[in-house]
Amino acid sequence: MTVPTGEAVVKVEGLRKRFGALEVLRDIDMEVDRGEVVVIFGRSGSGKSTLLRCINFLEDPTEGSIEVAGIRMEGGHRTRRKREQIRKLRLHAGMVFQQFNLFPHMTALQNVMEGPVTVKGMKPDTIRPMAVAILEKVGLGDKADQYPIRLSGGQQQRVAIARALAMEPDVMLFDEPTSALDPELIGEVLTVMKSLATDMHMTMMVVTHEMGFAREVANRLCFFHDGVILEQGTPDELFDNTRNPETRRFLDAVL
Amino acid sequence: MSNETRPEGVGESRLPRAYDAEVPRGSVFLLLAAWVLLAEGALILVFLPVLTFTAETDIPAGDIASFGTFGIVCLVAGGLLYMRWAWTWWVALGATAATLAWLISDRGLTSWAEVYASGLFAAAVVILLVLGRRAAGRPEAMALASARIPFRVKLTAVWIAIFLMIALFLALVDLDTAWIKENYEYIAGGLLFTIFLAIGAIILAVVLALLGALGRLSKNPVAYGVSGFYTSFFRGTPLIVQLFLIYNALPQIGQNLERISLINILTLTAFQAGVIGLGFNYGAYMTEIFRAGIQSVGHGQAEAADALGMSYAQRMRRVVLPQATRVIIPPTGNEFIAMMKDTALVGFLGVELARAELFRRANLVGNQDLRRLESLIVAAAMYWALTAVFTYFQSRLERRMSKGYVRGEVRQVTGQKRFQFLPGHAGGGGGGAGGVVITGEGEDTETEGML
Numbered sequence: 001m002t003v004p005t006g007e008a009v010v011k012v013e014g015l016r017k018r019f020g021a022l023e024v025l026r027d028i029d030m031e032v033d034r035g036e037v038v039v040i041f042g043r044s045g046s047g048k049s050t051l052l053r054c055i056n057f058l059e060d061p062t063e064g065s066i067e068v069a070g071i072r073m074e075g076g077h078r079t080r081r082k083r084e085q086i087r088k089l090r091l092h093a094g095m096v097f098q099q100f101n102l103f104p105h106m107t108a109l110q111n112v113m114e115g116p117v118t119v120k121g122m123k124p125d126t127i128r129p130m131a132v133a134i135l136e137k138v139g140l141g142d143k144a145d146q147y148p149i150r151l152s153g154g155q156q157q158r159v160a161i162a163r164a165l166a167m168e169p170d171v172m173l174f175d176e177p178t179s180a181l182d183p184e185l186i187g188e189v190l191t192v193m194k195s196l197a198t199d200m201h202m203t204m205m206v207v208t209h210e211m212g213f214a215r216e217v218a219n220r221l222c223f224f225h226d227g228v229i230l231e232q233g234t235p236d237e238l239f240d241n242t243r244n245p246e247t248r249r250f251l252d253a254v255l
Numbered sequence: 256m257s258n259e260t261r262p263e264g265v266g267e268s269r270l271p272r273a274y275d276a277e278v279p280r281g282s283v284f285l286l287l288a289a290w291v292l293l294a295e296g297a298l299i300l301v302f303l304p305v306l307t308f309t310a311e312t313d314i315p316a317g318d319i320a321s322f323g324t325f326g327i328v329c330l331v332a333g334g335l336l337y338m339r340w341a342w343t344w345w346v347a348l349g350a351t352a353a354t355l356a357w358l359i360s361d362r363g364l365t366s367w368a369e370v371y372a373s374g375l376f377a378a379a380v381v382i383l384l385v386l387g388r389r390a391a392g393r394p395e396a397m398a399l400a401s402a403r404i405p406f407r408v409k410l411t412a413v414w415i416a417i418f419l420m421i422a423l424f425l426a427l428v429d430l431d432t433a434w435i436k437e438n439y440e441y442i443a444g445g446l447l448f449t450i451f452l453a454i455g456a457i458i459l460a461v462v463l464a465l466l467g468a469l470g471r472l473s474k475n476p477v478a479y480g481v482s483g484f485y486t487s488f489f490r491g492t493p494l495i496v497q498l499f500l501i502y503n504a505l506p507q508i509g510q511n512l513e514r515i516s517l518i519n520i521l522t523l524t525a526f527q528a529g530v531i532g533l534g535f536n537y538g539a540y541m542t543e544i545f546r547a548g549i550q551s552v553g554h555g556q557a558e559a560a561d562a563l564g565m566s567y568a569q570r571m572r573r574v575v576l577p578q579a580t581r582v583i584i585p586p587t588g589n590e591f592i593a594m595m596k597d598t599a600l601v602g603f604l605g606v607e608l609a610r611a612e613l614f615r616r617a618n619l620v621g622n623q624d625l626r627r628l629e630s631l632i633v634a635a636a637m638y639w640a641l642t643a644v645f646t647y648f649q650s651r652l653e654r655r656m657s658k659g660y661v662r663g664e665v666r667q668v669t670g671q672k673r674f675q676f677l678p679g680h681a682g683g684g685g686g687g688a689g690g691v692v693i694t695g696e697g698e699d700t701e702t703e704g705m706l
Contacts, residue, residue: 090564101559105577115563118573
């Protein structure tokens with residue numbers, strides 16, 4: 001477990017997200033400090049994934065504001081100027097998807113280099129050593145020249161983590177990173193995520209149901225229910241001493 | 256499989272050795288004899304009517320009847336060889352001899368070439384029958400022999416038979432070969448324009464199709480509406496009307512407005528009008544191909560690109576289009592081949608003789624000398640050869656791209672190539688087709704190459 005610094009990297013204020021008549025997020029306020037690991041859990045449909053997707057504007061918030069690394073964006077309709085701002089904001093937030101979403105026509109190394117080269121305009125030769133180092137960090141130094149199709153699910157997800165890390169983000173957003181994996185492959189991904197938290201002191205927001213990981217790594221747990229944060233606190237507070245019957249029921253079901 | 260099962264038989268036979276012992280040596284020859292006999296019978300029956308009409312003097316009805324009878328006898332004899340009676344062998348020999356004897360007797364044949372041809376047939380049958388004597392009356396042996404002949408060899412034989420028949424037909428209908436030799440070069444001169452026309456139009460079509468597809472996928476009402484209008488108009492009107500509109504009707508705008516400069520601008524050569532008309536028309540059809548190809552790239556890919564901070568252009572160029580290309584290229588190849596044939600429509604435009612394309616040239620000389628059969632057969636053969644060549648390259652290209660599915664492991668990728676065509680989770684649609692190609696590879700390669 002790492003010690004948060006007290007400097008907020010992500011600030012969410014009054015966030016609402018509606019899909020038509022359905023209100024998925026109802027007035028969310030949240031701050032994540034640099035170096036903090038926040039685990040978000042809750043039932044399917046409770047809005048936890050939508051929160052992550054709103055933070056890097058894969059979904060446009062209906063109302064409220066999002067601030068990532070000092071770039072503040074209001075919700076509402078997307079304009080041309082806002083689009084540029086969104087791209088700047090995304091440079092500070094790395095995203096890891098449930099379905100990995102690696103680029104299948106590129107090798108693992110090319111996947112990792114793609115962001116820095118295409119988006120940041122860095123020279124491939126400059127970035128290559130760093131990309132190789134990141135791949136080695138996630139334990140895939142020997143798979144650099146493999147195409148995703150030849151990698152296992154766990155390996156693909158580790159490449160996806162490396163791809164997000166290569167952009168040197170201020171916060172990493174994990175959207176159910178292990179849900180699509182076979183049980184025996186989950187461990188290797190969690191190990192990598194753990195080392196991000198403990199070795200690199202990476203700020204992380206993780207939507208997951210891996211409660212072992214949450215207890216071991218998270219500084220804070222947020223329980224989402226019907227579009228609001230019903231309860232939050234340290235792992236000890238939530239796992240062992242929750243008063244909220246809804247939280248209790250959910251934890252009993254998954255633990 | 257143990258080592259001693261078939262130490263030297265690997266290359267020649269797929270059957271286990273146990274069967275080899277039971278198959279008499281000559282069964283393959285007997286099989287071939289049956290095929291030749293059947294082919295001969297079919298040939299006679301097919302060309303009996305042709306011969307009847309093309310002979311310089313009227314053939315007596317009795318001769319026609321007996322010629323037909325011999326055709327039937329050949330068919331029956333060939334068929335009988337497949338039966339389990341040994342005497343069928345003698346029937347086949349007898350039928351061959353009788354047919355030959357009758358054909359050679361000067362009444363039955365019209366030229367020495369035909370005497371040679373039928374003599375060759377008969378000699379081949381007799382030799383094959385003699386070589387296959389031991390297998391006579393053994394249908395199972397012939398079935399086994401048939402199974403030993405690779406499919407592509409049989410296929411080649413069928414194609415050769417078809418071409419022989421066509422050649423025979425053309426020989427019988429008295430084509431003016433001297434005329435063909437004389438005018439061949441002039442007609443072939445149009446090939447260059449046909450190819451340039453098709454290539455120019457396909458380049459224009461690809462550009463338009465890409466823009467059209469992006470428009471169809473856009474949320475911008477202008478882009479969506481314009482591309483919708485474009486595809487609707489060019490798919491909704493006949494290509495020949497579009498070509499005439501562009502070539503014949505456009506200059507009239509200048510005339511109506513009485514502007515010489517406008518007339519000059521809008522007066523196009525047949526070649527220009529052809530490239531524009533074909534390009535716009537095929538671009539409209541290919542818009543749908545491109546749209547489907549782009550849509551086949553999963554939504555997750557676009558999200559991953561977005562999450563990295565890519566712009567729309569970067570996302571398209573680096574992530575979506577490279578993956579869509581794999582889906583787009585095969586049907587685009589089809590469109591190109593179809594377009595190559597539609598260049599013939601451009602032959603209806605224009606008066607410049609020196610720059611006419613293939614079909615127009617064939618028509619010109621054919622009409623002038625009243626050699627339409629010759630000229631159009633030459634033109635058709637050239638179009639056919641052209642499309643055959645491009646079909647061959649297309650199938651090679653497709654195979655190369657589907658090989659990307661399995662090659663990842665076999666060939667160590669160097670990392671120098673930026674794009675490698677590999678399947679995505681998203682582009683799963685192509686997976687099935689790729690699998691088919693891979694399993695059939697050993698035989699497909701040769702077959703397609705031959706065609």
